[in-house]
Amino acid sequence: MIPTLFGVTLVVFFIINLAPGGPVEQKIQQLRFGGMGQVSGSGNGTGSETSETGISKEVIEALKKQYGFDKPVHVRYWIWLKNLARLDFGESFTHEEPVLDVVASKFPVSLQFGVVSFVLTYLICIPFGIIKAIYHGSKFDLWTTVLLTILYSIPGFMLGVLLIVYFAGGSFVEWFPVGELYSDNYEDLTLLGQILDRIHHFILPLISYMIGSFTVLTMLMKNTILDEIKKDYIRTARAKGLSEKVVHLKHCLRNALIPIVTGLADFLTVFFAGSLLLELIFNLDGMGLMGYKAVLERDYNVVMGLIFVQSVLMLVGRLISDVIYVVVDPRIDFS
Numbered sequence: 001m002i003p004t005l006f007g008v009t010l011v012v013f014f015i016i017n018l019a020p021g022g023p024v025e026q027k028i029q030q031l032r033f034g035g036m037g038q039v040s041g042s043g044n045g046t047g048s049e050t051s052e053t054g055i056s057k058e059v060i061e062a063l064k065k066q067y068g069f070d071k072p073v074h075v076r077y078w079i080w081l082k083n084l085a086r087l088d089f090g091e092s093f094t095h096e097e098p099v100l101d102v103v104a105s106k107f108p109v110s111l112q113f114g115v116v117s118f119v120l121t122y123l124i125c126i127p128f129g130i131i132k133a134i135y136h137g138s139k140f141d142l143w144t145t146v147l148l149t150i151l152y153s154i155p156g157f158m159l160g161v162l163l164i165v166y167f168a169g170g171s172f173v174e175w176f177p178v179g180e181l182y183s184d185n186y187e188d189l190t191l192l193g194q195i196l197d198r199i200h201h202f203i204l205p206l207i208s209y210m211i212g213s214f215t216v217l218t219m220l221m222k223n224t225i226l227d228e229i230k231k232d233y234i235r236t237a238r239a240k241g242l243s244e245k246v247v248h249l250k251h252c253l254r255n256a257l258i259p260i261v262t263g264l265a266d267f268l269t270v271f272f273a274g275s276l277l278l279e280l281i282f283n284l285d286g287m288g289l290m291g292y293k294a295v296l297e298r299d300y301n302v303v304m305g306l307i308f309v310q311s312v313l314m315l316v317g318r319l320i321s322d323v324i325y326v327v328v329d330p331r332i333d334f335s
Contacts, residue, residue: 001315008311009304013080016300017073023093023298024063031059067093080304089308090301094294099305102290109181109279109286116202117209125214126260129221134248136226145219152215157277160208164281168204176204179283205282209275217260224256254328261324 064070068079083090089099132141151159165171168178177183183197228234229252237251276288287306294302326332 001319004315005308005311009081009308010077012307013077013304014073016298016303017076021298022069023067023300024060024069026298027063027067028060084308089305092294092299092302094297094299094302099301102302103287103305103309106285106287106290109284110288112181113202113205113209113284113286117206117213120206121210121213121217125217126221126257129218130225130248130253132218132222133225133229134244136222148215148218151211154211156208156211156275157281159211160204160278160281163204163207177201178204181284205278205284208278208282221256221260224259225252228252228256258325258329261321261328 061070068076071079080090087100091097092099092102095102128144132144135141154162163176164178167173168176177200181198181201182194183189183201186194186197189197225248234247234252237247242251276292278284279286279289291303291306293299294306
């Protein structure tokens with residue numbers, strides 16, 4: 001895990017720091033067009049030697065020192081690693097706040113949608129896939145497969161646009177709100193009213209978030225069960241006179257869940273789930289939009305903070321997935 005994490009941070013750090021148009025260049029452009037005024041401690045540049053940009057070299061050097069670009073890239077990476085040991089991701093260039101505070105301000109939106117969509121996907125898709133496998137070849141299986149295929153072919157952001165147009169006051173009915181996570185009178189509602197208000201705001205974004213993984217997981221569950229049904233141990237269970245319910249749920253399901261367990265590795269990463277296009281469409285200020293803005297604004301500290309935390313969560317998720325493998329399938333032994 002440690003070498004992988006080190007390699008990810010090393011590659012990302014060097015790529016974003018060596019790319020043209022960094023924070024210094026962007027600040028210079030803002031100064032040229034009068035957007036930011038003077039840099040503290042740099043003077044007004046009167047009588048100073050100016051660069052090709054029309055900004056005094058003293059100001060440029062002050063900007064490089066302010067953003068840490070007065071040092072070579074490998075030195076900056078070493079400094080970043082030392083600060084990382086104290087869980088100090090630095091300060092956001094754009095927000096002028098600690099990176100952890102910036103991430104924490106967007107965290108609730110992505111956390112709620114990530115966890116709810118993850119849980120609902122597994123709670124719905126596993127039983128749905130089992131039912132499709134049991135009734136394989138029936139009209140129910142045929143028509144649900146056609147429906148899932150159509151839904152899978154629609155990108156999440158496009159489905160979001162269609163849902164807004166048809167159900168959120170775009171051109172037809174206005175059954176659901178768009179934007180924010182709750183109504184203006186949320187605090188005045190009862191507990192039940194608050195829960196229903198959240199559900200009302202969550203329905204359209206959740207459908208758009210879940211649509212892709214919903215189809216994949218359902219068909220994976222169904223096909224895995226169909227593969228298991230053909231094996232010898234299932235024929236043996238049937239020969240013993242066991243009911244189809246016992247055969248499917250007790251014998252077949254446990255082995256069929258093994259491929260599904262790999263998806264559990266994504267459990268921790270759902271805390272940082274975010275889709276830029278969906279957040280733009282539904283006017284949600286979450287992690288996806290924040291990461292996109294950080295890249296555009298060359299806010300390197302925010303980018304590195306997000307990459308590091310997501311990488312750690314993904315690696316820990318893989319480790320948990322391996323442990324669950326052993327629980328589900330005792331034949332697997334890592335010793």
